[in-house]
Amino acid sequence: MTTFVLIHSVLLAILIATAVAITRMRALYGATMLAALFSLVTACLFVLLDAVDVAFTEAAVGVGISTVLLLGGLALTRSREAVTPRRRRLPGAVVVLLTGGVLAYAALDLPEFGSADSPVQRHPITETYLHESQKDIGIPNTVTSVLASYRGLDTLGELVVVFTAGLAVLSLLGPLARPEQVRPPADFHLADYRVIRVVTGTLMPLILLFALYVLFHGDYGPGGGFQAGVIFASGFVLYGLVFGLDKAQQVVPRAALWLLISLGLLVYVGLGLTTMLLGGSFLDYDVLDPDHPASGQHLGILVVETAIGVTVASVMTAIFFSFAARGVSR
Amino acid sequence: MTQLPVLQVTIPLACAPLCVLVRSRTAAWLVFLAAALFSLTCAALLTEQVADDGPVRYRMGGWPVPAGIEFVVGDFSTPILLLVSLSAAAAAVYGHRSVAAEMDARRSTLLYACLCLTLAGLLGLTVTGDVFNAFVFLEISSLATYTLIAMGRRRRALLAAFRYLVIGSVGAVFVLIGIGLAYAVTGTLNMADLAQRLSDSGGNRAVQAAVVFVFVGLAIKMALFPLHAWLPAAYAEAPSVVSTFIAAASTKVAIYVLCRFAFTVFGASLVFHSMPGDRIGLLLAAVAMLVASAAACLQNDLRYLLAWSSIAQIGYIMAGVALATTAGLSAAYLHIMAHAVTKAALFGTAGLLLIRLGSVQLSALAGIGRRMPWTFAAFVVAGLGLIGVPPTAGFVSKWALVAALVERDQWLVLGALLASSLLAVFYVGRVVEIAWFREPPEGAEPVRPATSMVAAVWFLALLSLYFGIDPTLPDRLADAAASALLGTGGG
Numbered sequence: 001m002t003t004f005v006l007i008h009s010v011l012l013a014i015l016i017a018t019a020v021a022i023t024r025m026r027a028l029y030g031a032t033m034l035a036a037l038f039s040l041v042t043a044c045l046f047v048l049l050d051a052v053d054v055a056f057t058e059a060a061v062g063v064g065i066s067t068v069l070l071l072g073g074l075a076l077t078r079s080r081e082a083v084t085p086r087r088r089r090l091p092g093a094v095v096v097l098l099t100g101g102v103l104a105y106a107a108l109d110l111p112e113f114g115s116a117d118s119p120v121q122r123h124p125i126t127e128t129y130l131h132e133s134q135k136d137i138g139i140p141n142t143v144t145s146v147l148a149s150y151r152g153l154d155t156l157g158e159l160v161v162v163f164t165a166g167l168a169v170l171s172l173l174g175p176l177a178r179p180e181q182v183r184p185p186a187d188f189h190l191a192d193y194r195v196i197r198v199v200t201g202t203l204m205p206l207i208l209l210f211a212l213y214v215l216f217h218g219d220y221g222p223g224g225g226f227q228a229g230v231i232f233a234s235g236f237v238l239y240g241l242v243f244g245l246d247k248a249q250q251v252v253p254r255a256a257l258w259l260l261i262s263l264g265l266l267v268y269v270g271l272g273l274t275t276m277l278l279g280g281s282f283l284d285y286d287v288l289d290p291d292h293p294a295s296g297q298h299l300g301i302l303v304v305e306t307a308i309g310v311t312v313a314s315v316m317t318a319i320f321f322s323f324a325a326r327g328v329s330r
Numbered sequence: 331m332t333q334l335p336v337l338q339v340t341i342p343l344a345c346a347p348l349c350v351l352v353r354s355r356t357a358a359w360l361v362f363l364a365a366a367l368f369s370l371t372c373a374a375l376l377t378e379q380v381a382d383d384g385p386v387r388y389r390m391g392g393w394p395v396p397a398g399i400e401f402v403v404g405d406f407s408t409p410i411l412l413l414v415s416l417s418a419a420a421a422a423v424y425g426h427r428s429v430a431a432e433m434d435a436r437r438s439t440l441l442y443a444c445l446c447l448t449l450a451g452l453l454g455l456t457v458t459g460d461v462f463n464a465f466v467f468l469e470i471s472s473l474a475t476y477t478l479i480a481m482g483r484r485r486r487a488l489l490a491a492f493r494y495l496v497i498g499s500v501g502a503v504f505v506l507i508g509i510g511l512a513y514a515v516t517g518t519l520n521m522a523d524l525a526q527r528l529s530d531s532g533g534n535r536a537v538q539a540a541v542v543f544v545f546v547g548l549a550i551k552m553a554l555f556p557l558h559a560w561l562p563a564a565y566a567e568a569p570s571v572v573s574t575f576i577a578a579a580s581t582k583v584a585i586y587v588l589c590r591f592a593f594t595v596f597g598a599s600l601v602f603h604s605m606p607g608d609r610i611g612l613l614l615a616a617v618a619m620l621v622a623s624a625a626a627c628l629q630n631d632l633r634y635l636l637a638w639s640s641i642a643q644i645g646y647i648m649a650g651v652a653l654a655t656t657a658g659l660s661a662a663y664l665h666i667m668a669h670a671v672t673k674a675a676l677f678g679t680a681g682l683l684l685i686r687l688g689s690v691q692l693s694a695l696a697g698i699g700r701r702m703p704w705t706f707a708a709f710v711v712a713g714l715g716l717i718g719v720p721p722t723a724g725f726v727s728k729w730a731l732v733a734a735l736v737e738r739d740q741w742l743v744l745g746a747l748l749a750s751s752l753l754a755v756f757y758v759g760r761v762v763e764i765a766w767f768r769e770p771p772e773g774a775e776p777v778r779p780a781t782s783m784v785a786a787v788w789f790l791a792l793l794s795l796y797f798g799i800d801p802t803l804p805d806r807l808a809d810a811a812a813s814a815l816l817g818t819g820g821g
Contacts, residue, residue, distance in 0.1 A: 102539050102542055102543070103507070103539070105535055105538075105539055106511050106535055106536040106538075106539030106540070107536075108535050108536075109515075109534045109535040109536040109537075110511075110514055110515070110536050111514060111515075118514070118517070119514070119515055119516050119517040119527075120513070120514065120517035121517070122517065123516070123517030123518055125396055125397045125517070125518065126517070128397045129397065149391060149393075150391065150393055150397050150398050151398070151399055151462075151463075152390065152391055153390045153391075153399045153463060153466075154399065154462060154463055154466050156343075157454070157463065157466030157467060157469070157470060158466060160343060160346075160447065160450075160470050161466070161469050161470055161473055163346070163347070163447075164444070164447055164470060164473040164474050164477065165473060167350070167440050167443055167444060167447075167474075167477060168444075168473065168476065168477040168480070170440065171437055171440040171441075171444075171477060171480075171481060172477075172480055172488075258350065258351075259351070261347075261350070262347030262348075262350045262351050263347075265346070265347045266344065266347045266348070269340055269343055269344040269347075270344070272336075272340060273340065273344070276333055276336070280391075280392055281333070281336070281388065281389060281390065281391060281392045282333070282336040282340065282388075282390055282391065283390055283391040284391045284392035285391070286392060
């Protein structure tokens, strides 16, 4: 127990130090790197809390793709933060202190950390999720059961959030926004370096294969559509970084991305409507295979995870392309 | 029929990717129109069903509650469902020509997709019976709204959207923290289950903090003074169809969610008796009425003026909610409906004037009332509703609010309400004076405004008149909503 607490304390200390460093830093490239570190430490904390799926997502999104996107954003603007006058920082500081104060006040009455007797542990749904799901859904990873079946509507909602974010970036930064402002083709490529070219070529199939593994292994271990989509996208991002945007867009044309972004979401909603047509309620996968509800659940979860993977991967790739294709205006 | 609650939300949701796929402006518009009309039909059917048989519950995925998510349509949600889908339908009719005048074809499809998402998000917020699910729908509607605002004509729209994005995200995170605290104390996310488990936890400091976080977060989303900073620019810089829709619907839904949390999750006794929710609410409401109405008088741009007036109207509604009486809540619901119709008509008119004049600076409006008599007449009718002159819906709701305030001896708030109404006379009167009594500039070419847009605006203005003359329907809905909120322990 003491080691556990010790590791936690150290990680939290690193987390706080990183956060303070980010706020004090003016050079935004450095701050972006520290933000990635922040995510990495958070992911470690999630692992310690046995929330491996969450840790996986945090690592893939926070450390991976969002760092790349932040760097892409910085490449388009200035990379040094303007100094806010001290007077204007005061209200922010007051709000932060107040928020922290209320959180500390709340902590006084929260259940003890790690207690087996907390309301969350005692509530009957914990029993449902941990034990009855094995009978009703029959997949070992209960996180996936909760995410894709019990609370499938929330997951649909999260996918819609990703979809909306994609639309936002495409409408504001994409070629639709300012067609005249397109970056001219670069006169040098990272692909001119042999080591980078060869390593990328070797890694690409492995990354895509790993993404598929994460997608289909979500039933049994940590993983699922969100993580797989991000890993898939990071493969394309790597390809685009090394071989240039034109080559990358030959591999995944823009029109295909538009189609895939919408398609994933349509499949998810369509599955829900299908289960309704088959006589169940929205996202009731039991009706997909009336004789064996568990295998119906299996099928439904697989379709959902795939739909998530398709939309997430194409949104992330499209966002990266939008950043990368934009001309620089400093 | 049993599937109505979920169809209400998922069909507009499914229409969003369709809008992206169809690639033609008219087709995307048709998809949005269909989504809005479909949700309006669902809302009407649900209203009837709830009035006859009581609350409708729908279990997602067939899972028993609280393991799964449920949708709950009760008397408290049907007025909001009707309002959101009606304003979406009006915005759809209005939007076809408005968007064509303001934006290129390919981006318009994205605009319609985001309108579908906003509609689905707001409807989802209204029907959900699960607090985390509510957060998800809040995120969907907010994110889509930020995008819509950023599509405005001027570059300032980007700044307005960015400000709203930053402030709104802080609000959303606050709501999430509050939900998280409530979950840690109870172990559940279902609203009815939460209400039951929270009923005897008045002294728990984590629950008190949860109340604070949820309410501050929602106060940001509903632009309650002093957390209103994002609203004026956001409404004024958005494309006309967007400001018409969100001015009618989005802050109202945030108020509804606040009511839902206050009365059917945390419980009125905790929020309004153990904690000073009523006093803080009334104080902020009174200040909002005065400050925002005064600010509206100082604006030189019609859309900024209307946006500031919206903040004052939020104050009226908040006053009704904070009274926490049947009369107060009923008045709040009435004012939500009245103001939605009125403000949508006003922003719609502003959009028409914008197409005609290229600017809605008050100085540019000189004499426009004589050149566009029909359009401007709609503005006057809706403006009277804003002030609260009989026979408009605004009068009915303000009268109900006055009665509710008198019932609880809230004379100071009543004074603020009357002062704010006088200020409204001033700012609406100023626009009317400029538009009717100043000489129009020479040589301006008359442009015929699009019939569909004028029709949508007049429909809303006449609706405001109709509810002022025969308020049976809104009265019945508002009374049922108020007693449902106060009567049930859990929703």
